Amino acid sequence: MEKVSKEWKTTDSIQPVGRKQFLKMVLGVFSLSWAGMALYPVYRYLSSGNSDATSAESNVSSVTVCKVAELPVNTGKNFQFGSSPAIVIHAQDGSFHAFKAVCTHLGCTVQYRSDKSLIWCACHGGCYNPDTGKNVSGPPPKPLPALVVKVENDSIVVSIT
Numbered sequence: 001m002e003k004v005s006k007e008w009k010t011t012d013s014i015q016p017v018g019r020k021q022f023l024k025m026v027l028g029v030f031s032l033s034w035a036g037m038a039l040y041p042v043y044r045y046l047s048s049g050n051s052d053a054t055s056a057e058s059n060v061s062s063v064t065v066c067k068v069a070e071l072p073v074n075t076g077k078n079f080q081f082g083s084s085p086a087i088v089i090h091a092q093d094g095s096f097h098a099f100k101a102v103c104t105h106l107g108c109t110v111q112y113r114s115d116k117s118l119i120w121c122a123c124h125g126g127c128y129n130p131d132t133g134k135n136v137s138g139p140p141p142k143p144l145p146a147l148v149v150k151v152e153n154d155s156i157v158v159s160i161t
């Protein structure tokens with residue numbers, strides 16, 4: 001039986017790494033990692049203009065949400081308009097209103113509160129007028145973008161124009 005030597009022997013192909021060389025390698029890896037972390041958000045920002053989500057939203061010009069009978073007076077219904085959430089409201093005067101349902105504060109999805117007759121954001125309590133989409137209380141800085149509502153063949157159709 002062959003005896004295994006406990007000593008490590010260096011060969012010509014494997015050179016021991018000195019302290020200076022090791023520190024250079026660590027510094028190189030750290031620099032590459034840092035550069036990647038710094039440049040990745042820039043890459044994401046620059047490439048976001050061509051994302052599928054943006055093109056999916058731009059391809060949608062109208063959505064049939066539901067039948068009129070399915071949305072009683074003083075109720076709202078959230079739905080997808082392309083890639084972004086939207087909301088349609090059957091107001092107390094019988095009219096319909098629709099908006100993008102992305103809160104203008106920090107982007108949470110808003111909903112209709114029948115008990116308050118307001119569009120409400122659960123994240124920080126922001127409120128919008130359900131007839132105009134105007135921000136009326138809480139932190140939202142701007143109104144909700146409006147969409148156009150039409151009733152066609154007893155269905156509620158929401159479109160951009």
Ligand code: FES
Nearest residue numbers: 103105106121126
């Ligand atoms: S995200 Fe809607 S109120 Fe803050």
